Amino acid sequence: MIPLLERIQTAAQLNRARMIDFTQRIVATPSLPGHEGDVAAIISRELHDLGYDEVYTDEVGNVIGKIKGGDGPVVLLNGHMDHVDPGPVEGWPYPPFSAQIVEGELWGRASVDMKGPMACMIYATSLFKQLNLQPKGDIYMTVPVMEEVGGLGTVHLAQSLKAQAAICGEPSNNTLRRGHRGRVELWVTFNGKSAHASVPDLGINPHFAAAQFILALPGLDLGYDPSLGLSSVVPTMLTTDQLSRNVIPGRIELTLDWRNIASESPADILAKTQALLTKTLNELADPVEATVEIPSQSWTTYTNFTQEMPMIFPSYLLAEDHPFVVASHRALVEALEREVEIDVWRFATDGGNLVKAGIPTIGFGPGNDRLAHTNQERISLAQMDEAVVAYLAMTMALAEAVP
DSSP: OOOHHHHHHHHHHHTHHHHHHHHHHHHTSOOOTTOOHHHHHHHHHHHHHTTOSEEEEOTTOOEEEEEOOOSSOOEEEEOOOOOOOOOOGGGOSSOTTSOOEETTEEESTTIIIIIHHHHHHHHHHHHHHHTTOOOSSOEEEEEOSOGGGTOHHHHHHHHHOOOSEEEEOOOOTTOEEEEEOEEEEEEEEEEOBOEETTOGGGSBOHHHHHHHHHHHGGGSOOOEETTTEEOEEEEEEEEESOOOTTEEOSEEEEEEEEEEOTTSOHHHHHHHHHHHHHHHHHTOSSOOEEEEEOOEEEEEOTTOOEEEEESEEOOEEOOTTOHHHHHHHHHHHHHHTSOOOEEEESSOOTHHHHHHTTOOEEEOOSSOGGGTTSTTOEEEHHHHHHHHHHHHHHHHHHHHHOO
């Protein structure tokens, strides 16, 4: 009998041309958050054609494929179909939705983040059917909406799909990931008194309060983790209630981007920011009022499902000796026949939403994550080849590692 690894490698190679064609078609199909309908239809058809036992789209627009298994642990593979805006077309070496292949790399917006990795997961999971492999439990291939704006899709599906383990397929250069810092957005509002710029003594200029607060930000007590590093907070946007350049604004709104370690909760972050804001206001000569909040935003999916979401991406971190980390690493080393690094992501993913829902999550994906969200975005076809074998090996290993 041909060893299982050799059978998997052969099947993956036979599917290679078809998988690349699928990847090109979905990369060539724009799918900004809230506008994923066209690409969802392509993905759904591909899952049907690949022989998934069940394929359906839930009320928010997530595409879900199921491979039926035994009564053992359920494993969930998680991608996403939305992407960030491509920006000016002029900066791209190749048009952002051309999906051109140049020197072994597939170019385009979402090729790395994350239609390329998602295609690999879809094809890896289909090998259970092609190779007549019976998984211990059901396998779910989930392709949610709106990851880029907070994870509405994954938050929704994690409420209805109960799994014992998950793989988040964000790009990692085919190395293992066990967590990441989270993201908490803060809005700080400064209220002064508007006046004509020629008579500043008649107003209270909130710019000075905002400036003093921003200068004090580096002095905040930030959390630290040996694996995730130091939390960070940076001001990203500042807007006023005025459009005229010769008017002192009455209100300034400042946006902060706080990247937090797993042990630093949104409530902790809000309290730290409020304490700094109070201290800043007490040191001002003018009576400026200010508030800080973690905002929520209402999002509507392409299926017209509307939900309000707080601007929070949860952080998470699995221990280095966690059974899923150990089992996944062993499976990757055996399947890829090389050493595999274990690290953390530098950005937030839907893995945090899965862990928050009680599903321990391992990260792995083809592609250089530093190319995501840039006009140099492209994915290595060689890494995609490797990832198909890797995803199947990890899926089987996680099912065996569930206590």
